[in-house]
Structures are given as C-alpha cells and as structure tokens.
Amino acid sequence: MSRLFLMSGPSGSGKTTFAKGFAKENGLLYLCPDDFYGLFHGDDRIHEDEFDVWLSLWRAIHLAEVHGRDCIVDTNSPTRVDRDQFLNWFGDFTEHHMIYVDAPAQICLNNNASRRRVIPDDEMYRILSRMERPQIYEDSRWDTVTVLINDGNAGYTFNTLRGYMRDVRRYVSV
Numbered sequence: 780m781s782r783l784f785l786m787s788g789p790s791g792s793g794k795t796t797f798a799k800g801f802a803k804e805n806g807l808l809y810l811c812p813d814d815f816y817g818l819f820h821g822d823d824r825i826h827e828d829e830f831d832v833w834l835s836l837w838r839a840i841h842l843a844e845v846h847g848r849d850c851i852v853d854t855n856s857p858t859r860v861d862r863d864q865f866l867n868w869f870g871d872f873t874e875h876h877m878i879y880v881d882a883p884a885q886i887c888l889n890n891n892a893s894r895r896r897v898i899p900d901d902e903m904y905r906i907l908s909r910m911e912r913p914q915i916y917e918d919s920r921w922d923t924v925t926v927l928i929n930d931g932n933a934g935y936t937f938n939t940l941r942g943y944m945r946d947v948r949r950y951v952s953v
Contacts, residue, residue: 780847780873780874781843781844781847781848781849781872781873781874782807782849782850782872782873782874782875782876783840783843783844783849783850783852783865783872783874783875783876784798784801784807784849784850784851784852784876784877784878785851785852785854785856785862785865785875785876785877785878786798786851786852786853786878786879786880787854787855787856787857787861787862787877787878787880787913788855788879788880788881788882788927789855789857789880789882789884789906789910790855790887790891790898790903790906791882791886791887791888791889791890791891791894791898791903792880792881792882792886792887792890792929793880793882793886793890793927793929794853794880795811795853797927798811798851798853798878799853801851801878802851805849806849807849807850807851808839808843808848808849808850808851809850809851809853810836810839810840810843810850810851810852810853811836811852811853811854812832812833812836812854813896815832815835815836815839816832818835819831819832819835836852837868840852840868840869841868841869844869844871844872845871852865855906855910857909857910857911858909858910858911859911859913859914859917862877862913862921863920866921874922875920875921875922876921876922876923876924876925877913877921877923877924877925878925878927879912879913879924879925879926879927880926880929881912881926881927881928881929882928882929882930882931883931886929886930886931887903887907888900888903891903912926913926
C-alpha cells in the first residue's frame with residue numbers, strides 16, 4: 780500500500796511549511812522541485828534546466844511508486860489539469876490525496892517577501908491569477924481533497940471536500 784500526497788497552492792501560502800512537517804510526522808518521502816534545482820545548481824534559487832529538474836522529480840516519484848513508498852510532492856500545481864497529470868502519471872499508488880493550501884493574496888505576497896528565494900512580484904501575481912481552488916466534482920478522481928485555509932493568524936483551518944484524512948486532522952491544530 781502506497782500513498783501519494785500532492786501539495787498544491789500558491790507560493791507563500793504556507794504549503795512547504797505544512798508539507799515538511801506533515802512528511803516528517805507521517806514518515807513520508809518529501810519531494811519538491813526546488814530541492815532538485817538545488818542538486819543541479821548547488822542553490823535552489825537558480826531556476827534553470829527546467830526539463831532536467833522535472834524529469835528528475837518525476838523519476839523520484841516513480842521510484843517511490845514502484846517501491847511502495849508513501850510520498851508527498853510539494854509543488855504549485857495551479858490548475859485542475861496540472862493536478863490531474865499526477866493521477867495520470869502515477870496511477871499505481873494505492874491512494875491519491877490532494878492537499879490544497881488556500882491563503883489570501885496579501886499573505887502570500889508578505890510571506891514571499893520574507894523568504895530566502897523571493898519570487899518577483901509580477902511572477903507572484905501570475906501564479907495567484909492561475910490558481911484554481913479544488914472543486915468537489917471536478918476533483919472527484921482523488922481519494923481525498925483537503926483544503927487548508929491559512930488566514931495568517933491562528934494557523935490552518937480545513938475542510939475536506941471528499942473523504943476524510945485523519946493524518947491531516949491530527950497534524951492541523953484547529
């Protein structure tokens with residue numbers, strides 16, 4: 780039995796902070812394209828060699844799938860089509876769970892400005908404009924879809940569109 784968790788949401792939403800803690804607490808392999816940029820260039824702030832980075836990420840996810848290893852993939856995946864690609868490519872995982880982090884644009888922009896790899900504002904606005912919040916019928920191929928809402932004050936609150944994820948409920952203090 781192996782599970783694929785896909786983290787989705789805009790940059791600066793708190794997605795990576797949640798994903799790393801969730802992975803550690805639940806014994807999941809944590810995979811993020813930024814880590815592969817770091818491997819290729821020695822610095823995750825250098826975003827070149829897109830094809831090689833994404834191919835390496837794809838191979839790492841595939842190896843987890845083949846070896847029955849639970850993993851969490853931390854990436855924007857802004858649209859339903861982007862997220863569905865993970866279901867199409869990695870259908871041999873026993874379970875597929877999407878965790879979407881929703882945060883107001885201002886929180887994302889503020890968080891982005893204070894991190895090590897700052898994304899330019901014009902790129903942040905492009906990312907924010909492309910984000911599609913999950914919908915229960917459009918995303919029904921996922922075993923569960925959990926939306927974490929980061930309001931910037933009390934941490935995350937959540938709702939589950941489909942199914943129930945005890946692991947997320949335990950990790951998120953509401």
